[in-house]
Amino acid sequence: MAKGKPKLKAHHVNRDWCKGCGICVHFCPKNVLELDEAEKAFAARPDDCIACKLCEIRCPDLAIDIETE
Amino acid sequence: MAVKDYIRERFFPHMWCPGCGHGIVLNSLLRAVEQLGMSKNEIVMVSGIGCSSRIGGYVDFHTLHTLHGRALAFATGVKLSRPELNVVVPMGDGDALAIGGNHFIHACRRNIGMTAIVMNNRIYGMTGGQFSPMSGLGISASTAPYSNIDRAFDVSEMARAAGATFVARTTVYHAQQATEFIKKAFLHEGFAVVEILSQCPTHFGRRNRQGGAADMMEWFKENTVPVGSKKKLENPALIERGIFVQKEEPEYCSEYAKIVDKAMRG
Ligand SMILES: Cc1ncc(C[n+]2csc(CCOP(=O)(O)OP(=O)(O)O)c2C)c(N)n1
Ligand code: SF4
Numbered sequence: 136m137a138k139g140k141p142k143l144k145a146h147h148v149n150r151d152w153c154k155g156c157g158i159c160v161h162f163c164p165k166n167v168l169e170l171d172e173a174e175k176a177f178a179a180r181p182d183d184c185i186a187c188k189l190c191e192i193r194c195p196d197l198a199i200d201i202e203t204e
Numbered sequence: 205m206a207v208k209d210y211i212r213e214r215f216f217p218h219m220w221c222p223g224c225g226h227g228i229v230l231n232s233l234l235r236a237v238e239q240l241g242m243s244k245n246e247i248v249m250v251s252g253i254g255c256s257s258r259i260g261g262y263v264d265f266h267t268l269h270t271l272h273g274r275a276l277a278f279a280t281g282v283k284l285s286r287p288e289l290n291v292v293v294p295m296g297d298g299d300a301l302a303i304g305g306n307h308f309i310h311a312c313r314r315n316i317g318m319t320a321i322v323m324n325n326r327i328y329g330m331t332g333g334q335f336s337p338m339s340g341l342g343i344s345a346s347t348a349p350y351s352n353i354d355r356a357f358d359v360s361e362m363a364r365a366a367g368a369t370f371v372a373r374t375t376v377y378h379a380q381q382a383t384e385f386i387k388k389a390f391l392h393e394g395f396a397v398v399e400i401l402s403q404c405p406t407h408f409g410r411r412n413r414q415g416g417a418a419d420m421m422e423w424f425k426e427n428t429v430p431v432g433s434k435k436k437l438e439n440p441a442l443i444e445r446g447i448f449v450q451k452e453e454p455e456y457c458s459e460y461a462k463i464v465d466k467a468m469r470g
């Protein structure tokens with residue numbers, strides 16, 4: 136990753152708030168996210184994440200947080 | 205402060221349906237407040253009635269939940285008595301333009317310093333999917349099962365014509381742009397209107413076969429263009445996004461203060 140860009144530390148999904156709408160999954164440019172059996176978002180391919188935070192800013196439920204280093 | 209410090213966490217998860225665009229408006233608004241470094245105590249959110257208006261319950265500012273269509277009238281009272289506060293009025297398209305249409309145009313005309321955010325999902329979400337003045341021709345609604353024959357308003361055009369001094373439009377797909385426009389509206393001295401196209405997958409999406417929340421957001425991406433784009437000339441059906449008006453005109457509370465001063469001097 137280029138210098139100066141934020142580096143991913145962790146995906147935090149608040150499972151009590153996530154309603155499984157799939158917006159974050161659909162619009163992730165790197166196809167990192169998926170819904171699990173309980174219809175909650177999770178990072179299936181965290182290594183591909185570029186920490187762009189598009190999922191975080193478009194989540195209608197404020198349920199996803201991208202922690203960067 | 206972090207975004208979460210501006211909400212009343214005890215009311216979450218919120219009441220909006222899965223994928224409701226109003227949640228993204230909330231998200232964008234919180235980021236605007238955070239990026240401007242505003243204090244919770246300097247913001248008053250005044251809302252009416254509707255799914256959109258429920259946003260006031262979730263933010264940890266001063267909040268007033270008032271009557272359907274009348275939020276701008278209550279907000280005008282607040283602003284005139286405490287002009288130093290930052291007043292923001294989130295409204296549904298029904299709230300703002302059907303029952304509240306008259307308040308809306310006159311607030312624009314007065315140029316009173318506040319921000320109106322029109323959360324435009326083109327339908328009455330809360331009451332079960334009746335058509336609104338924003339639904340437009342051919343749209344299916346619970347009150348238009350054979351399709352709507354009422355033409356739609358253009359909110360931004362209307363705000364401009366009525367005299368608003370800041371007018372911008374974007375969509376919840378363009379959440380970062382929504383944050384930028386809300387920030388500019390907050391800093392503007394005068395009446396600011398930010399129209400944000402939002403999805404109601406439960407009523408509008410389902411009745412009009414637009415798919416789920418993400419599909420409706422794809423529609424916002426495909427059917428909007430930056431203001432001034434050449435594509436609009438080729439396809440007039442495209443909806444323009446951007447800042448349409450940004451100008452200085454005498455602000456109502458400042459003018460009122462001058463009148464008070466004049467009267468006091470006799
Ligand atoms: C005086 C009055 N008339 C009608 C209603 C019923 N009512 C509640 S919300 C609403 C419309 C909601 O639509 P909109 O403002 O577009 O907001 P949305 O729910 O779509 O966000 C109506 C007609 C009411 N509460 N008060
Ligand atoms: S956008 Fe938010 S609510 Fe929707 S699936 Fe993703 S984390 Fe859950």
Ligand code: SF4
Pocket residue numbers: 162163164165166167168183184185186187188189190191201
């Ligand atoms: S931060 Fe960007 S790349 Fe990472 S999961 Fe979210 S949308 Fe995908």
Ligand code: SF4
Pocket residue numbers: 219220221223224225226255256325329330403404405406407
């Ligand atoms: S009915 Fe529509 S506007 Fe109301 S919460 Fe559900 S999706 Fe949102």
